[in-house]
Structure formats: C-alpha cells, structure tokens
Amino acid sequence: MNKNKLNIKPYGIRLALTLMIICGTWKLYALLNDKTNQQAPLLFTKLTMPAYSQEVLNIDIEEEVATSIKRLSMPLALVKQTMPFSKLIDRGSYEEELSGHFHIPEEEELITLEKDNLYTPDLPTPIKQQINLDQLSDPQYLLNKIYTGDRNILTIDEELFEEWDFKELAQREFRIDESVEGPKVLVFHTHAKELFADEETGDLGVVAVGNALEEILEEEYGIETLHVTDHFYENDTTTSTDGCYERMEAVIQTVLDQNPSIQICIDLHRDGIEGDAKVTGDLNGEEAAKIMFVNGMTRQKNQAGENVPMKSLVNPYLEDNLAFSLQMQIEGMKYYPQLMRKIYLKGYRYSLNMKPMSLLIEIGAQNETSEEAIRTAEPIAHLLAKVLEKD
Incomplete structure (x- = not known):
C-alpha cells in the first residue's frame, strides 16, 4: 500500500x-x-x-x-x-x-x-534685388541710381524730377490689347548700319539683334512682332546719320498706319563710346552687351540753365515713355543688375513720339562682338514680358 x-x-x-x-x-x-x-x-x-x-x-x-x-x-x-x-x-x-x-x-x-541622376527643377527666375518704390519719390535717389544724361543740352537736377510722380509712373499699367489681330510689337532701327567689333560693312549688326528679339518674343512669349530691317540713311553707301530720324519717321508712321494692331515700338541701337572699353556684363556665365534705355525729353536748357520745351519737337507721350522705360529699368535691376546701365536722358525726341509704349534701346557699344549683342535679346524680351505681365 x-x-x-x-x-x-x-x-x-x-x-x-x-x-x-x-x-x-x-x-x-x-x-x-x-x-x-x-x-x-x-x-x-x-x-x-x-x-x-x-x-x-x-x-x-x-x-x-x-x-x-x-x-x-x-x-x-x-x-x-x-x-x-x-x-x-x-x-x-x-x-x-x-x-x-x-x-x-x-x-x-x-x-x-x-x-546621371541629376534633377534640375523648373523654377522661376530668381529676383536679384528688390526695388523699394517709395525711393522713387526721392529725386536724389533717381539721380544716383536710375538716371544720367547729356548735361550739355539738359539740366539734370532734382527740379527736373519733381515734374513727375515717378512712384506713380513705376506702377502705371501697360498691357497689350489681344483682341486686335496682327503684330503687337514693332522692332526697327533708325541707325540700321550700326555694327559690332567682329563685323564688316554689309553684315547685320543691330539688325541681327532685332531678328533674335523678334524670334524670342514670338516663340517664347507668344507676342506677334513685326521687324522692319530697312535703313534710313541718305543712300546705301553712306554711314552718316544726318537726317535719319526724319526719314525714319515717315516710313515707320506708314507701317503703323498699315498695322493698327501695333502697340509697342522698339527702336534698337548700338551705342558708341570713346576708347576700346567693353560695355558688357555677366549673363549666366557668359558676356552679354549691356542695356541702356534712352528718353528724349523734348526740351533743352537756356542760358540761365532752365529747361524749356523745344517748340519744334513735341511728344504727347512723354510721360508714358518715361513710365514704360522706368518699369523696364526696374525689372532689369531686379533680374539682370549686371547688364543694366542708367537710363540716359537727352534733350531731343528721337523716335519716341510714335506710341505711348515706345522704347529706344542701346545695346552695348562698338567694342562688343555680335554674339555678345545677340545674347542681350533674351533679357530684353524677358523684361518686356514682365512689364506686360506676359511671362
């Protein structure tokens, strides 16, 4: 048990x-x-x-x-x-x-x-510097940063800039009327024989820059453009500019009458300077001709130094001309500061009485190459598109 x-x-x-x-x-x-x-x-x-x-x-x-x-x-x-x-x-x-x-x-x-595993984003063009529009109310700022000119013919001082409200001019609206069929921009050359350092008589010179500008405006920004390549010299052999503006105006006015859709006139030139200095700046790592806008003020100074209107030269669009070039200059200072020269003020009228949106542009000078000048067509088209809000 x-x-x-x-x-x-x-x-x-x-x-x-x-x-x-x-x-x-x-x-x-x-x-x-x-x-x-x-x-x-x-x-x-x-x-x-x-x-x-x-x-x-x-x-x-x-x-x-x-x-x-x-x-x-x-x-x-x-x-x-x-x-x-x-x-x-x-x-x-x-x-x-x-x-x-x-x-x-x-x-x-x-x-x-x-x-190669590289990704480049499609980003907006970076703004290099902002412009404080309030500064445009200061004549001294305009003298120091925006404008220069021919002081032999014109008194360029604070009193001159007090005639206009430049802050308002900088904000004036410029747009293209898209409802009208036909070219909206006219590009021409009062001095079509202006050449660059690597060119000889018979080459395209500033006309080649106009060709490039026309192509960019149409293909990149959809702005139909008419490019007049005629010259306005007394004959085919001379390079004397005497009488060019008078002969130009008659021809260009006929073009405008035949194309009422045109709303912007651009007279494209090449500047001339003393010596062999180059007027270029950096554009994406390459040298490009600098840009200078010119305004004809239709006045000249008298013996007392006072600016008086020139009775023989009248421009009903002077204020709009000033506003249009100022806005182009401001956009240029934002995006292409190395390419911008100051706006040049002269006493005469030039070709700026044709339309309210008229520009006279100097591309570099005689010491630049044609390639450097043609590169500048892209920035000019971009600035125009920015002002018109076509970018």
Missing part, C-alpha cells in the same frame, strides 16, 4: 502541474490580448531607469515582458511598432502595397540613370 501511494503521487503532481500550465497559459494569452502596445516604452524605461518614474515603478514587469515577447513574435505588430506612421499596416496589407507607399512626386521620377 505505501509503495503504491508513493508511486501514484508523482503522477498526480504532474497532472496538476499540467492543468495549471494550461490554465495559466490561457489566462496569460487573454491578458496579453487585452494589453496595448503602448506599454513597451514604459517597460524599457523601468528596466533602464528604475529610479526616475513613479508611473513606471507601478508596472508589472513580468507581465510587460510577456507582452513584449508576444509582440516580437508577431511580424505585423513588430512592423507597426517600428513604423507606427504606416497607414498600410493599419489596413493589414503591407506585403503587397508597401513598395508603393512613399508617393514619389512626378518630378522625382525624372531622376534616371540616363540623366
């Missing part, structure tokens, strides 16, 4: 232990399912910094260890724990969709091996 009892006891103990393990495992499983994954950080804190958190000290470490072990045994929970931001994991379908989760922007798709 005693021997048999001793033999039965171990089996009873084993059975009891087995039942306890089964029940305990079931209970543990239930408890683990009820726990949230947010306790793992608290457990880690308690194990590594037991003296710093009263909240952590109240946690059942053994229970949290079991929870953590279960979490580590479940791949989906592990991924969610390490990447809690994943919406795909919340849906429980990461295996097929994870590779498409990052939503790469279209521009990033342009990065290819064929392009």
